[in-house]
Amino acid sequence: MCVSLPELLITLVGIEKVIPRFEDLEVFLQLLPRSATGERMNPYNSLWTGIVPGDGPREFHVILLDNGRTHVLADEESRETLDCIRCGACLNACPVYLQTGGHAYGSVYNGPIGAILTPQLQSMEYSRSLPFASSLCGACYEACPVQIDIPEILIHLRAQVNDTGGGPLQERIAMKAAAFGFEDVNRLEDLQKLARWLELPFEKDGSISSLPGMLAGWTAFRDLKPIPKQSFREWWRDREKGDAS
Amino acid sequence: MSAREEILEQISRGLGERGPNRASEYASIPREYKVRGTSDPAARVELFLDRLHDYGATVYRCTNAEIAATITRALSLRNKQAILVAPAFPRRNLPAGFTLLDGASASYSELDQSAGVLTTCAIAIAVTGTIVLRHSAEEGRRALTLIPDYHLCVVYENQVVETVPEGIRAMSHFGTAPLTTISGPSATADIEMTRVKGVHGPRTLDVILAAGSL
Numbered sequence: 001m002c003v004s005l006p007e008l009l010i011t012l013v014g015i016e017k018v019i020p021r022f023e024d025l026e027v028f029l030q031l032l033p034r035s036a037t038g039e040r041m042n043p044y045n046s047l048w049t050g051i052v053p054g055d056g057p058r059e060f061h062v063i064l065l066d067n068g069r070t071h072v073l074a075d076e077e078s079r080e081t082l083d084c085i086r087c088g089a090c091l092n093a094c095p096v097y098l099q100t101g102g103h104a105y106g107s108v109y110n111g112p113i114g115a116i117l118t119p120q121l122q123s124m125e126y127s128r129s130l131p132f133a134s135s136l137c138g139a140c141y142e143a144c145p146v147q148i149d150i151p152e153i154l155i156h157l158r159a160q161v162n163d164t165g166g167g168p169l170q171e172r173i174a175m176k177a178a179a180f181g182f183e184d185v186n187r188l189e190d191l192q193k194l195a196r197w198l199e200l201p202f203e204k205d206g207s208i209s210s211l212p213g214m215l216a217g218w219t220a221f222r223d224l225k226p227i228p229k230q231s232f233r234e235w236w237r238d239r240e241k242g243d244a245s
Numbered sequence: 246m247s248a249r250e251e252i253l254e255q256i257s258r259g260l261g262e263r264g265p266n267r268a269s270e271y272a273s274i275p276r277e278y279k280v281r282g283t284s285d286p287a288a289r290v291e292l293f294l295d296r297l298h299d300y301g302a303t304v305y306r307c308t309n310a311e312i313a314a315t316i317t318r319a320l321s322l323r324n325k326q327a328i329l330v331a332p333a334f335p336r337r338n339l340p341a342g343f344t345l346l347d348g349a350s351a352s353y354s355e356l357d358q359s360a361g362v363l364t365t366c367a368i369a370i371a372v373t374g375t376i377v378l379r380h381s382a383e384e385g386r387r388a389l390t391l392i393p394d395y396h397l398c399v400v401y402e403n404q405v406v407e408t409v410p411e412g413i414r415a416m417s418h419f420g421t422a423p424l425t426t427i428s429g430p431s432a433t434a435d436i437e438m439t440r441v442k443g444v445h446g447p448r449t450l451d452v453i454l455a456a457g458s459l
């Protein structure tokens with residue numbers, strides 16, 4: 001779009017950008033500007049069909065790039081990532097992107113599409129946290145002109161992160177502990193009772209405003225409510241006994 | 246194995262077993278969008294006018310016989326004494342009393358310093374207010390309409406199609422020439438969705454919409 005008068009034109013094209021026929025441009029030239037900037041048409045389009053003596057570039061090279069794309073294609077559950085036309089509508093719709101901005105995604109592809117594309121193109125090595133950078137609200141899916149189900153693919157990638165080792169050590173320990181706690185109702189109730197005792201020293205005026213160690217990171221910005229004196233199960237049992245408060 | 250073979254093999258492997266006929270698969274893609282226009286010629290031209298106005302272009306309407314006089318009016322209103330002309334711009338439509346410069350021989354810096362350029366176009370698309378150049382001798386090479394800051398373009402009413410698909414299908418017969426589509430004076434809204442003018446081509450676009458045909 002921004003190519004004005006190159007004498008030498010080298011175009012790097014991801015293989016998923018190739019469309020079958022010239023006429024298929026009628027689909028993409030209608031979708032792209034409307035979804036990208038809300039215009040009817042890009043102000044300028046330049047179309048080249050090789051080189052023509054006397055006008056346009058004198059040398060024209062096209063480099064068709066795979067770089068992980070056939071790998072994405074092979075995964076049936078996330079292959080539709082390759083349908084993306086890079087319009088950016090999902091970025092503008094995304095509440096996470098609006099708060100964090102583009103640099104937080106650590107690659108040229110940011111926003112919701114970046115969160116699914118970057119982990120797949122980089123084989124997940126450097127972007128294990130990206131699939132989690134979403135509230136799964138689905139605003140991207142609604143905005144996407146080619147209807148890529150981004151939330152579904154995010155969940156698919158989250159599963160892949162877990163299957164290949166999961167998050168940082170502390171997080172994995174915390175998750176294991178939570179699973180252990182929630183596994184058995186008696187165990188959960190015992191843990192609740194224990195927690196009511198443990199939190200006592202930190203509780204002040206009905207809220208917890210400062211916790212020690214790693215948990216201090218949480219309370220630096222927000223208060224925690226203490227665990228209620230009575231759980232729903234406890235209240236239910238008391239009610240059956242006939243002395244519910 | 247060459248990179249090309251390797252990629253092609255991985256594509257077929259990635260897609261797995263597929264139906265035997267790619268051509269029929271392509272043919273069965275549903276295309277429920279509007280392909281053919283439904284307006285009559287007058288409404289189609291009105292739609293094109295409306296879009297051009299929306300983009301901030303100045304539009305003049307005239308008959309085929311009045312083109313030269315309308316060019317005189319447009320250039321006078323912009324205080325232009327001299328203008329570059331596409332090499333095969335129809336002679337009979339050239340205005341008298343102006344310095345007409347040969348657009349074919351001008352260097353890039355002459356184009357840059359020029360007052361503007363006068364051309365025709367290949368087709369126009371009403372619904373998007375788009376002018377399509379195929380860079381024939383009537384329209385001049387790409388540089389002629391990209392570098393000067395003012396473009397005066399003559400569009401004949403019968404060159405106007407209604408929809409984008411109609412336009413693209415017409416363009417598919419234009420051979421291998423480079424094509425440029427212009428939708429309003431050059432602008433980009435890429436950055437923070439703010440429209441900035443004069444990024445790719447001329448900041449000022451005047452259009453003469455002439456009844457009849459080239």
Ligand code: SF4
Binds near residue numbers: 089091144148
């Ligand atoms: S995922 Fe959809 S909305 Fe996001 S950039 Fe790609 S095509 Fe546009």
